[in-house]
Amino acid sequence: xxxxxxxxxxxxxxxxxxxxxxxxxxxxxxxxxxxxxxxxxxxxxxxxxxxxxxxxxxxxxxxxxxxxxxxxxxxxxxxxxxxxxxxxxxxxxxxxxxxxxxxxxxxxxxxxxxxxxxxxxxxxxxxxxxxxxxxxxxxxxxxxxxxxxxxxxxxxxxxxxxxxxxxxxxxxxxxxxxxxxxxxxxxxxxxxxxxxxxxxxxxxxxxxxxxxxxxxxxxxxxxxxxxxxxxxxxxxxxxxxxxxxxxxxxxxx
Amino acid sequence: xxxxxxxxxxxxxxxxxxxxxxxxxxxxxxxxxxxxxxxxxxxxxxxxxxxxxxxxxxxxxxxxxxxxxxxxxx
Numbered sequence: 001x002x003x004x005x006x007x008x009x010x011x012x013x014x015x016x017x018x019x020x021x022x023x024x025x026x027x028x029x030x031x032x033x034x035x036x037x038x039x040x041x042x043x044x045x046x047x048x049x050x051x052x053x054x055x056x057x058x059x060x061x062x063x064x065x066x067x068x069x070x071x072x073x074x075x076x077x078x079x080x081x082x083x084x085x086x087x088x089x090x091x092x093x094x095x096x097x098x099x100x101x102x103x104x105x106x107x108x109x110x111x112x113x114x115x116x117x118x119x120x121x122x123x124x125x126x127x128x129x130x131x132x133x134x135x136x137x138x139x140x141x142x143x144x145x146x147x148x149x150x151x152x153x154x155x156x157x158x159x160x161x162x163x164x165x166x167x168x169x170x171x172x173x174x175x176x177x178x179x180x181x182x183x184x185x186x187x188x189x190x191x192x193x194x195x196x197x198x199x200x201x202x203x204x205x206x207x208x209x210x211x212x213x214x215x216x217x218x219x220x221x222x223x224x225x226x227x228x229x230x231x232x233x234x235x236x237x238x239x240x241x242x243x244x245x246x247x248x249x250x251x252x253x
Numbered sequence: 254x255x256x257x258x259x260x261x262x263x264x265x266x267x268x269x270x271x272x273x274x275x276x277x278x279x280x281x282x283x284x285x286x287x288x289x290x291x292x293x294x295x296x297x298x299x300x301x302x303x304x305x306x307x308x309x310x311x312x313x314x315x316x317x318x319x320x321x322x323x324x325x326x327x
Contacts, residue, residue, distance in 0.1 A: 001279070001313045002289040017296055025294075025303040026311070187265055188286060 004029040006058065009037040012045040019046035022053055029054035031088070034061055040073050047081035055081050058181065059090035059163045063111065064101040067118035067139055074158050075123065075150055083155035088181055089116070090163035106138070109168040114138035116160055116176050127152045272302055276309035288315035 005022050007015040007030045019030045030046060030053055032039040039057040046055055055077065062070065070087070078085040091097075091108035098105050114136035121134035125144050129152060132144035161179035164170045173180035182190075263269065270278045279290055290310060294303065 001283075001287070001310055001315050003307045003310050004289060004291050005294050006291065014296070018294065021294060021296065021298055021300065021303075024300050025298070026307045027292075028289075028311070031291075182287075188282065 002028040004031055006031050006033060007042055007046060009033060009035070009039060009042045012042060015042035016045050016049045019050050019053060019055075023050045027053055029056055029086075031056045031058040033058050034090075040077060043077055043085070044080055047077065047084070050081075050084075052084075054084050054086060056086040056161075057088040059088050061092050061096075061101075062089045062115050063091065063097055063108075064103055067115055068122050068141065070115075071119045071122035071126075072150075074119070075126065075153075078155060078158050079150070079153050083153075086159040086161065086178070087119075088161045088163065088179075090181075091169070109172055111138050112162060112169065113172055113176060116162070119160070120157075123158065126150050127157075272306040275306050276313065279310055280313045284313055 003026075005018070005027055007018045007022070009015065009032045015032075022030050030043075032042050034057065039060050043055045043057070046053075060070070060073075065073075070089075074085060074087045089112070091112055094105045097103050115138070117136060118134055118139040118141055121141060122132060122144070124130070125132040126149050129149070132141050134141040159178035160176075161181050162169060162173050162177045163183075164173045164180045165183050170180060268275070268278050268282055275292075283290060292307070292310075
């Protein structure tokens with residue numbers, strides 16, 4: 001199994017320190033979340049003080065960023081880390097897309113399919129120095145002038161994982177992504193059901209240059225800790241519940 | 254609200270043991286149903302103790318065909 005840890009995105013020096021500890025202890029990856037601060041800057045800081053450990057976004061919100069903006073951020077981190085970056089994407093939910101970012105909500109599965117293909121098309125245009133000519137139901141990208149095109153890196157393609165909960169996104173992950181990140185609140189029963197629904201990895205749609213698309217998706221589990229207090233705080237999720245109480249059936253009596 | 258969370262709910266979602274017992278606990282709980290575990294650490298870790306724990310977890314076989322520990326970095 002792979003072992004990863006999350007570095008803070010509220011303090012760049014703390015992010016560097018924890019990434020170095022993780023690397024020395026043999027962790028496979030360090031990841032960042034997207035909440036109040038963004039997920040990319042701490043990984044850039046970590047890239048400068050590490051040499052081996054993989055660096056990834058746990059979930060970077062896809063739809064509020066155009067595929068080309070996302071492609072730039074990932075490309076820069078991949079280059080800065082000498083090929084150690086992977087891009088974790090997520091759709092978030094309707095309310096956040098509409099009311100926090102002011103963008104229209106459309107079915108996330110088809111949109112994510114187009115989004116991933118668009119990001120890869122941009123990377124392909126840059127790496128091969130060929131014209132950008134991507135068409136889909138959601139995104140059409142046909143302009144990439146030289147002064148806006150990074151030079152080829154010669155690095156392996158950037159892996160993409162997606163956050164998935166329901167069957168549609170899980171299926172998309174099996175078909176197009178290099179990994180799938182399950183919701184951190186996942187019981188063994190849920191993971192078992194997820195595995196039974198999992199489609200066999202399919203050849204990737206779009207560019208044929210990404211052989212890593214045939215790799216089996218990866219799963220996640222959560223909350224491995226050495227103190228009950230830490231586990232309670234992780235499960236508590238105050239920022240997500242907005243101060244709500246647990247349903248009575250889960251509450252202490 | 255965190256204090257209201259009952260023990261059985263923690264047990265449902267979390268693995269809470271010390272580093273020496275963690276690899277076996279993960280193998281028992283997640284073996285066959287996941288291939289990556291997220292382990293939160295802090296700035297004051299005993300690196301050697303942590304490294305032994307990480308290495309032991311990495312030795313747990315991953316369930317997905319074709320998966321390798323370095324796969325995502327390939």
